[in-house]
Amino acid sequence: MVLKKSKKENEKPKVENEPDCGRHVFSAKETRELQSQLLVWYDKNARTLPWRDIARTEVDPNTRGYSVLVSEIMLQQTQVATVIDYFNKWIKKWPGTKELSKATLEQINQAWSGLGYYSRGRRLWEGARYVEETLDGSMPQTRVELLKLPGVGKYTASAVASIAFGAQVGVVDGNVLRVLSRLRGIGAPIDNQKVVDHMWKLADDIVDKERPGDFNQAMMELGATVCTPKAPSCVTCPVKSMCAARALNAASIVDIEDTCVKCGKSELKMEEGVLNYPRKGKKTASRDERTLVLALSHPNSSGDLVYAVQQRPASGLLANLWELLTVPGEGKQAADDQDEAGKQQKEVKDEKEVISTHLETLKVAYSQLAKKGEVNHVFSHINMTYVLYTATMDKKYEGLELMTLDNFLVKGTSTAMKKVVKLLQSSSSDSCSMKRKSLTAATAADPKQRSINSFFKSVKKE
Numbered sequence: 159m160v161l162k163k164s165k166k167e168n169e170k171p172k173v174e175n176e177p178d179c180g181r182h183v184f185s186a187k188e189t190r191e192l193q194s195q196l197l198v199w200y201d202k203n204a205r206t207l208p209w210r211d212i213a214r215t216e217v218d219p220n221t222r223g224y225s226v227l228v229s230e231i232m233l234q235q236t237q238v239a240t241v242i243d244y245f246n247k248w249i250k251k252w253p254g255t256k257e258l259s260k261a262t263l264e265q266i267n268q269a270w271s272g273l274g275y276y277s278r279g280r281r282l283w284e285g286a287r288y289v290e291e292t293l294d295g296s297m298p299q300t301r302v303e304l305l306k307l308p309g310v311g312k313y314t315a316s317a318v319a320s321i322a323f324g325a326q327v328g329v330v331d332g333n334v335l336r337v338l339s340r341l342r343g344i345g346a347p348i349d350n351q352k353v354v355d356h357m358w359k360l361a362d363d364i365v366d367k368e369r370p371g372d373f374n375q376a377m378m379e380l381g382a383t384v385c386t387p388k389a390p391s392c393v394t395c396p397v398k399s400m401c402a403a404r405a406l407n408a409a410s411i412v413d414i415e416d417t418c419v420k421c422g423k424s425e426l427k428m429e430e431g432v433l434n435y436p437r438k439g440k441k442t443a444s445r446d447e448r449t450l451v452l453a454l455s456h457p458n459s460s461g462d463l464v465y466a467v468q469q470r471p472a473s474g475l476l477a478n479l480w481e482l483l484t485v486p487g488e489g490k491q492a493a494d495d496q497d498e499a500g501k502q503q504k505e506v507k508d509e510k511e512v513i514s515t516h517l518e519t520l521k522v523a524y525s526q527l528a529k530k531g532e533v534n535h536v537f538s539h540i541n542m543t544y545v546l547y548t549a550t551m552d553k554k555y556e557g558l559e560l561m562t563l564d565n566f567l568v569k570g571t572s573t574a575m576k577k578v579v580k581l582l583q584s585s586s587s588d589s590c591s592m593k594r595k596s597l598t599a600a601t602a603a604d605p606k607q608r609s610i611n612s613f614f615k616s617v618k619k620e
């Protein structure tokens with residue numbers, strides 16, 4: 159796409175070689191208005207956030223850049239309210255790349271636990287090591303250089319470069335995309351790369367040259383607090399005077415060009431108003447998956463139960479995190495013609511077979527294999543069902559790492575696995591209390607029976 163230079167400042171650049179009506183850009187005059195209206199609004203309304211304070215007051219560029227990078231990586235998939243606490247603890251523990259580079263991956267996963275998308279924490283750590291080992295501790299300051307850090311894409315590089323170092327580059331995240339598509343009436347689906355490229359071009363063009371970081375944050379803040387996805391507050395919006403979506407009415411829809419790719423006229427519905435924008439692309443359907451989890455336990459020398467645990471592979475879903483034994487293979491699904499009860503029985507039977515075969519391969523002698531229940535967890539594109547089984551190891555097996563559940567939970571494990579452990583703990587306390595009840599009843603019926611306390615003491619000594 160080639161843009162002709164506009165002759166007058168309030169004349170919009172024309173687009174060549176593509177059916178484009180030319181309305182989806184800002185003139186120089188509109189750009190100046192947008193910058194001043196948005197910054198005045200931002201100065202009055204910006205939320206106080208710890209990383210913003212650091213970006214504003216920290217004099218050391220490396221600390222400033224690092225802190226903004228940490229916040230941006232944490233914010234990639236997580237809400238601001240959740241990130242604040244994690245950010246504060248992280249910065250207290252690892253105030254710069256030097257400290258972070260010395261951490262272990264296990265410490266990283268532990269500190270990231272609960273934030274989700276764990277590879278972000280690992281990449282941040284790898285980035286700190288890269289800065290220390292390759293750049294002698296100096297944080298890169300431009301979009302191009304920041305892009306070389308692991309896990310840093312165009313958005314994060316642009317955000318850090320502009321917020322921490324004043325680079326004159328725009329940002330495009332989900333909020334900015336929404337605001338820009340509404341302001342400029344861009345109704346084409348936003349999963350179209352050409353539309354995304356156009357948004358980046360717009361963002362770079364309109365960024366305030368004196369205060370690029372504040373302008374970018376203002377655009378994102380506007381999207382997060384005023385121009386929200388489902389209930390935008392157009393009445394209080396500081397830039398409503400230049401909003402194409404707000405000006406949309408029956409008459410203006412007629413005016414919109416059918417041939418312009420970016421207008422997306424055919425999809426516009428009068429009754430949806432500003433919510434016509436942005437037009438989402440087709441969603442990728444989530445897939446259903448089942449994972450068999452085996453809580454394989456053995457009492458340690460003090461009588462506490464220890465469980466077999468394993469670390470996940472270094473790449474892929476939940477990379478490097480610790481988990482209870484998960485068993486390859488999902489367990490065969492029951493044949494369609496069976497009734498519900500038969501189906502479940504068959505499924506359980508087949509899952510047991512899968513687990514038994516796996517334990518035989520590991521040469522682990524076990525007993526009491528039983529199903530405890532199921533836990534669902536939704537990942538970005540996977541609806542996962544964890545099917546929990548328990549079994550007892552007949553003797554300690556050296557090839558497996560064993561630990562108590564308490565130690566396991568602080569080792570760096572996913573939220574999904576924590577849910578599984580919760581189910582395990584609740585099912586063990588149920589069966590424990592049942593055992594206690596039956597033992598109490600038996601003791602009451604037969605005074606010669608050992609008391610429940612002596613029973614637990616004797617188990618401890620074993």
Ligand code: SF4
Nearest residue numbers: 385392395398401432
């Ligand atoms: S006027 Fe409404 S739709 Fe337009 S930018 Fe403001 S909040 Fe968003």
Ligand SMILES: [Zn+2]
Nearest residue numbers: 179418420421
């Ligand atoms: Zn158009």
